[in-house]
Amino acid sequence: MSDSLAPTKTKGYHSAKRKKTWALTSMVLPGAIWLVLLRYLPMFGIVLAFKDYQIYTRAPTLFHNIQHSEWVGLKNFKFLFTTTDSWIMIRNTIGYNALWIVLGIVIAVSFAVMLNELTNRFVAKTYQTLMFFPYFLSWVVASYFVQAFLDPTRGLISNIQSNLGMEVTSWYNDSKPWPVILTIANLWKNVGYSTVLYLAAIAGIDTTQYEAASIEGANKWQQVWHITIPNIRPMITILFIMNVGKIFNADFGLFYNVPMNSGPLFPTTQVVDTYVYRALMATSNPGMSTAASLLQNVVGFICLMGANTIIRKLDEESSLF
Amino acid sequence: MKRKLSVKKLLSAALILALLTTAFAGCGTKNKDVADKKVTPGPTEKTEDKKPEDEKSNQKEPDGKDTSKPVTLTWYLHGSNVTDDKEVLEKANEYLKEKINVTLKPIWGTWGDFDENVVLSIQGQDPVDIYFTCSWSADEYNSYARKGAWMRLDDPKNNLIEKYATDLWKQLPEVLIHGATIPGKDGMGVYAIPGYKDLATQNCWDLNMNLMKKYGYTEDDIKNTDYYGFGDILKTVKEGEGKNFYPLLVEAAVLERMVTNSIVVAGDSGTNNLLSYYIDPKDVAAEGSYGNKILSKFETDEYKKFAEKTREYFNAGYIDPAMGNPKQANDVRSAKQLTGEYLIGTQSYALGYEAQAGKERGIEVAMVPCTPPYVDTTSSQGAMMAVSSSSKNPERAVMFLNLLNTDPYLMTLLNYGVEGTHYKMEDNMVNFLDKRDDYVPWTNGMGNITLLPPQKEQGADFLDRFKKYYGAAKSIPILGYCFDSTPVETEMGSLSNVAAEYALSLDAGTIDPKQKLPEFIQKLKDNGIDKVVEAANKQLTDYLAKTK
Amino acid sequence: MARVETMPVSHTGKKRKARMNAVSLPTEVVIHIVLILFCLICVIPFIFVGIISFTSEESIREIGYSFLPNKLSLQAYRYVFDLGDQLWRSYFNSFYITIVGTFLSVLISALYSYALFRKDYKYRRFFTIFCFFTMLFGGGLAPTYMVCKNLLGLSDNYAALIVPTLLNPFNVIIMRTFFQTSIPLDLLDSAAIDGSGEYHTLFHIVLPISKPGIASISLLTSLAYWNEWFLSMLYIRDAKYFPLQYLLMRMQNQVDFLVKNSSKIGPEAAKIMRDLPQESLRMALVVLIVIPIAFAYPFFQRYIISGLTIGSIKG
Known part of the structure; x- marks a missing residue:
């Protein structure tokens, strides 16, 4: 405990400590009540993953229905593993996520550091605002923009190709370029967002550190390495840990809309979320969707715990808990 | 450690208490609301008097x-x-x-x-x-x-x-x-x-008569042939109208059914159908070419023939590539319909459609039916x-x-x-x-x-x-029959993904059936299509036994 | 150059000194080039969306989406403005839930995360796990819907649009991290020695220092509230409470649905579809929804950037 309150263990110390605990608990309380009501209470729904959900005639409540639905064990999970797509979707989901977590951190941190080094504040402001713009757009709208380039008959690239007498690439029928397209799309949309977080973290750094370093003759690179990065390390690791917790969840909007749901692209665009979505279009069994998200979260949870344990060992300060 | 736990318990108890109080407080206010303005159908109204009045008293x-x-x-x-x-x-x-x-x-x-x-x-x-x-x-x-x-x-x-x-x-x-x-x-x-209301289905070729007449064709030229004989007409018009004109404006899945005389089996997979029931295009009330039997759509000879012809038309530039793209097809099709930028289209007919469509598109529209109107489960x-x-x-x-x-x-x-x-x-x-x-x-x-x-x-x-x-x-013959996919849910889940990968592209000709159709069929088999077809046929037999 | 005034080091040779602790000029040029390129990629789609929203449907049908349309048209906007009073009502609703929601949400998150930030808080670990666990596990849509609607009475009122997203575990954790990176621990100690209570410490010492963090969380929260349509879809039936995003979304869905299912609806559908500005509408809706929040952006940004150590000197 980094508790440096008056070290004399008197009665006053204990009561002060109790008072502090109460004060802090009362701060947590509104949020905790909210969590209980809106997150923990509905969790009874998780049992749906193991049930054959039925709506019963003249049944009074959802709760009653769940209670009276039959247990089916792991049957609801089966559709994720008996398919020939299993390997592809798991590979794609984890592969893209792993790549994007790393790229996301590297690029967003670099941008934040770059913005911080600009001497003209107005320009920095402008850049930062513009970077955040893609975050305003939904994937649906973004997909039309991508289409404006790739459309086989009216797209910009196709027009250029046909004007030059080249063969027009059939983008929506060829799965090979899509890992690159999706990566660009993802970075384009999300880098601005994480840059804001890193930038805000940099903004919180105590400036005297830089002054001292500068007086001691540290150059810019050394300052970045020895002051900026260590100071925002907690933010980097927290974002990293939380992203690892979502490693088995893919951004549905990106994988469904940007490739226009085009079948021939599935080898590189099929991820767990799109697979589940399409599967449920055919069956609409709430048990199966619950099962899928439960599995995704359990995998994420395990990865998160792993990441957190490792980071705790390296740097307790930065770990999640 | 132990003490910590008990405090936690205490804490959670307190939380639950707090939550209950809030919940009741919530209910209270809600009821007041209901009493004040009788307009809102407050859910609590129902919850309260749900118990005393149950099914028995109703009966x-x-x-x-x-x-x-x-x-x-x-x-x-x-x-x-x-x-x-x-x-x-x-x-x-x-x-x-x-x-x-x-x-x-x-x-x-x-x-x-x-x-x-x-x-x-x-x-x-x-x-x-x-x-x-x-x-x-x-x-x-x-x-x-x-x-x-x-x-x-x-x-x-x-x-x-x-x-x-x-x-x-x-x-x-x-x-x-x-x-x-x-x-x-x-x-x-x-x-x-x-x-x-309009209770029948009838798929028609939707003809842009202005363009037909421009090239000297009449409705009869379509009536007297079928999809496999459209080639010459399409070729003439494509040549006349230029590279960016696509004479065949199709809703690919509808086109497939029109050409092969299959119908939608109710209860089939959500977006892309896997199953086919074939009707007799001359007499819809009679049993079709395969009898009262449900087949795996993509494994039939009819389908193979259709897919190959469509590929040929696609390669010749008669079909817009957008028709093979599920997110684009609807937008592009409705836009081209409205501007009359097509020669032959596919249309699921409703009474009065040609007059209405002609008015909207500013052209003369004619409908050439593929079958007499029929009533199936869906319609x-x-x-x-x-x-x-x-x-x-x-x-x-x-x-x-x-x-x-x-x-x-x-x-x-x-x-x-x-x-x-x-x-x-x-x-x-x-x-x-x-x-x-x-x-x-x-x-x-x-x-x-x-x-x-x-x-x-x-x-x-x-x-x-x-x-x-x-x-x-x-x-x-199978009116009223609906396939219940619950016994084969697992298979349907993966099959609908397989179908999403191939079906539309094959229906619109944007991929080559020579290479892709066998691959598709193999994947269907691997994911249990046979089990689905078997279940569907068993249910159909049961259904027919019950109704007749 | 305003920053010169904040230079405490030396007052002689202003310009050169200003650069003293900044990056070298060539490096800065490279930084500019990289950032300008990225910003262009970010902004061009917006210009594009704007242009398409003013493009006539005929032009889209003829040449597709283009930066240089054949013909401009206000058709899409006219279609939206036909909504009349409902549109302004929805704008109001959106502002209302965004402002109230963001305030409450940030307040609750700040309280929660401050306690988690305090290393000497007894139940710190418990409440951390209690919070982040819900980030991963949830009961799913139907149970949440039932609890909200039937137990909490969140239906056809503003609370239904605010309460269900009041706390975001992600934001709580992020805010805790902001506190960790920007609050020196001795500050808390000295505050405690001065007899400052926890609430006083939070509101008068911690929050003022964490302005950049609070601002960025507020920005993200307000954006989430502004773009909220899912809750409206679930809990709102009365058009009186429709926020803008949902109103526009319904419009879009209606158009999409009609295009997709026209064959099942009968001749009526064709009639409705006749004058729909299908594709330009989509973009006009984006413009209408993005503009207000984009203007709110600098408000939050001021606090983030003002904390930046421009040329290493905090302003």
């Missing part, structure tokens, strides 16, 4: 129409565009109060929100008495009947139709009753009142009203549906609005006024449209034409 009610107790019916509709229903509801409720002591409370679901909301409404047990349902919305009639969401209306133990809706039942065409009779949770029976279940199994007043709900479908005054009022405000009568035809823009429910989605006076643009003889056209429609 004990004596036969005959007991309307002594005033009842409020909540009615969930689809496809509405209603922003101001005050005047209509005032009138309707005044009338209903007098007739069956009912106050109506419609929920005007729109095209945009119905599918998402209705499922939650059913699962969350919202206090709704009557739901719109059909074979193509999210609260699909057959599957929700099996899940027990709808009340069986002709239950031998409590036959609501016999008791309260004989008038309605008598005037429904036989095909609709047949189509509505399905195996549900409480046995083979009727789980919703079918709406009397006979096009728009229905189901009584929710959580309804506390199913008797009154059925009484209301009976009145709605037999009383021209009520039907017209709820559909067209108030005479003099929303419309006025001219030569016995309805002419809409400006106020109608605030009140546009979906006419075909409400019920018996033959009760309505014709609209001016439909013409005075609309009803005669309607009855003649739809009256002549014959039912296919």
